[in-house]
Amino acid sequence: MERGLLWLPLLVFFSGLAWAGWNEYRKLEAYKLWAANFERAKYDIYAVLGQTADQLVWGIPTRQGPVQIQQVTLSAVQTIVLYEERASFPVKATVPKGCQVALGLVSGTGQTWLIPFTDVDLATRWQKQLQSLLQALESTPQP
Numbered sequence: 735m736e737r738g739l740l741w742l743p744l745l746v747f748f749s750g751l752a753w754a755g756w757n758e759y760r761k762l763e764a765y766k767l768w769a770a771n772f773e774r775a776k777y778d779i780y781a782v783l784g785q786t787a788d789q790l791v792w793g794i795p796t797r798q799g800p801v802q803i804q805q806v807t808l809s810a811v812q813t814i815v816l817y818e819e820r821a822s823f824p825v826k827a828t829v830p831k832g833c834q835v836a837l838g839l840v841s842g843t844g845q846t847w848l849i850p851f852t853d854v855d856l857a858t859r860w861q862k863q864l865q866s867l868l869q870a871l872e873s874t875p876q877p
Contacts, residue, residue: 760797768799776860780833780850783860788871790839790864792849804847808868812842816861818854837861 765782769775772784772791782800783792788808793800815838833850835857840846851857 757797761795764797764799765795774863776851776856778850778852778856780852783849785864788867790849806839806841806847808864808871810841811839811868813840814838814861814865814868815840816857817848837864 762777765775765777768782769777769784772786775782775784777795779795781792782795783790785791789805790808791803791805793803817836817838818834834852835854836848836850837857837860838846838848851860
């Protein structure tokens, strides 16, 4: 009896761990279906992000697919800023707790969209790629 009581917490722990793994697997499968429509896409625990040409779409990953979907075209963006946890995030922006870095898209009117990342290197690569695309869009003459 005592041995059974000693093993019970371990059984509960492993059951919780298995449920968490299954939950994350379902999120990844939903992300794969969603990301198939984009040229570039990224997944992490805070946000999914997809890019097609100059269109950016992002949301929060769930087992049913991304929710709270937001989108913006790069033609509406004036600057792309990388906000780190150590630096202050914009006052009006809400970023999930534990987020190390966020990609900030700032429009000409001052509106800021934040896309949270857990990996600083990945956020830096996205910023460089989007910045070069933004510069290419600005240098293209408008008819």
